[in-house]
Amino acid sequence: MKIVMIGGGGACVVCGNTLRILGNKAQIDIYTRRDKTAYTPCEQPFVLRHTLDFDDMFYATPPWFEKKGLGLHLEREVEAIDREEKVVVVNGEKVPYDILLVNTGAFPKIPDVPGLTGDRVFTLTTELKHAHSLKAIIPKYRRAAILGAGAIGLEMAETLIKEGYEKVYLVVSSPHVMSRQLDPEMSEKIEPTIIKGGVDLRLSTSVTKVEDKGNVLTLSLSSNDTIDVDFVLVAKGVRPNVDLAREAGLKIGVTGGIEVNPYLQTSDPSIYAAGDCMEGWNMVTGKKTLTALATFSNRTGRTVGRNIHFNNTVPFMGSLNTLGTEVFGNAIASVGLTERMAVESGLSTLSAMRKGMTRKVMFDGKPLWLKLVADKTSQILLGAQFVGPKEVSRIAEKVIILLGEKVTLGKISQYENIFSPPLGMAYDPVTMVSDILISQLLKEGIEVKWA
Numbered sequence: 001m002k003i004v005m006i007g008g009g010g011a012c013v014v015c016g017n018t019l020r021i022l023g024n025k026a027q028i029d030i031y032t033r034r035d036k037t038a039y040t041p042c043e044q045p046f047v048l049r050h051t052l053d054f055d056d057m058f059y060a061t062p063p064w065f066e067k068k069g070l071g072l073h074l075e076r077e078v079e080a081i082d083r084e085e086k087v088v089v090v091n092g093e094k095v096p097y098d099i100l101l102v103n104t105g106a107f108p109k110i111p112d113v114p115g116l117t118g119d120r121v122f123t124l125t126t127e128l129k130h131a132h133s134l135k136a137i138i139p140k141y142r143r144a145a146i147l148g149a150g151a152i153g154l155e156m157a158e159t160l161i162k163e164g165y166e167k168v169y170l171v172v173s174s175p176h177v178m179s180r181q182l183d184p185e186m187s188e189k190i191e192p193t194i195i196k197g198g199v200d201l202r203l204s205t206s207v208t209k210v211e212d213k214g215n216v217l218t219l220s221l222s223s224n225d226t227i228d229v230d231f232v233l234v235a236k237g238v239r240p241n242v243d244l245a246r247e248a249g250l251k252i253g254v255t256g257g258i259e260v261n262p263y264l265q266t267s268d269p270s271i272y273a274a275g276d277c278m279e280g281w282n283m284v285t286g287k288k289t290l291t292a293l294a295t296f297s298n299r300t301g302r303t304v305g306r307n308i309h310f311n312n313t314v315p316f317m318g319s320l321n322t323l324g325t326e327v328f329g330n331a332i333a334s335v336g337l338t339e340r341m342a343v344e345s346g347l348s349t350l351s352a353m354r355k356g357m358t359r360k361v362m363f364d365g366k367p368l369w370l371k372l373v374a375d376k377t378s379q380i381l382l383g384a385q386f387v388g389p390k391e392v393s394r395i396a397e398k399v400i401i402l403l404g405e406k407v408t409l410g411k412i413s414q415y416e417n418i419f420s421p422p423l424g425m426a427y428d429p430v431t432m433v434s435d436i437l438i439s440q441l442l443k444e445g446i447e448v449k450w451a
Helices: 010-021 041-048 062-068 128-140 151-162 191-196 243-247 294-310 339-344 392-404 429-443
Strands: 002-006 027-031 070-073 078-082 087-090 093-096 099-102 106-108 121-123 143-147 167-171 199-202 207-212 217-221 226-229 231-234 238-240 271-273 323-327 330-336 349-357 367-375 381-388
Touching (some): 002 010, 010 070, 010 099, 121 128, 143 226, 151 323, 167 217, 167 226, 217 231, 330 392, 339 367, 367 429, 392 429
Parallel strands (some): 002 099, 027 070, 099 271, 121 231, 143 167, 167 199
Antiparallel strands (some): 087 093, 207 217, 367 381
16 A cells, blocks of 8 residues: 655654554655655744754654655655546656545735735744744844734744844734633733733734835834834734645635545545644534644644554544643643633533632742633533643643543532642642532522532
């Protein structure tokens, strides 16, 4: 059997490795237009602030691919997929396949703003060439505007502050930062820290025009202000790269990603899709969604590998919109639906937000904020949001299982938690806020599902 993989992102590498771990002896060839692969793109902001080097990003080298028996073809771009002949066209050469994996990634979203072009408008993508370009220019300038306040936008704002920038504007079209992961009252817990860190935060604001005045870019804002900067970084999210799939006649889903079945097969059963180009679904609502995260790429890559080997018997579970980051000393973790998303999905929700502690102050405990969102009818958790020290990412991982397994609030309240004074609190934050939600149910005369 001959397996061909297109793209060279994490899903391809993980899929190939999964097949080898399972003892699959198929011929596997990975084709990518990149000159390097097998690195973690999420680490780029930390390379640009000199916490890491570019070399630190790589988790596999060409000798590793050779040892695994994975044919790695760098700087070889797939130009077309011929499904009838079952070949891909690579630099004019036809390469046959029995099974194909499409992992073509995503393009950055660039707002349709007059003047938002040129050699001083940058993005960060999964291709390292953009990070190398930024690394070259960051030392030359001292003023920048970042469009977008997701994880990359916030991390890069901190990076530029750490690099000594005099002015860093964060221009955000929504009323709050990280609006896809946090409800407003949780965003408000980190916004003062961002401002205190030196960022000029412009919420509910968009860029309407960019003028290149030679030694400066002048940005006109929807607030009727103008700001002068040396360069612009666009961090407004991504859209799936499905051009190759569309031209091959594969079905594209409602989100713009490649449509797949539970085993991640496309509309052609011999072709799978994984990673940023694939349309997934929300584990809580079942609604189709796009997820551009390294963990999603890895999970889908493993699932494809297992389904190739076990003949399509491992269904993909979906996604929980899970994200974590650390900005200006605040760790942020979000799992599942925000309250806004839950209401928009037509669910009857209840929520509670409280301040807690990782452990007592005498044991170097730190405060944290936690919000839980639950469904009033089923009494299962819909989502959780955390702001606090690094430990919140580990606490959030507990919630991932609770959401995925649809554990009721009544059962969550009865679970044990590990406790020793130096390690945590006897009444852990997740149990505490779950109990508050249970109290809300009781006040409304709703019988609690304890089992």
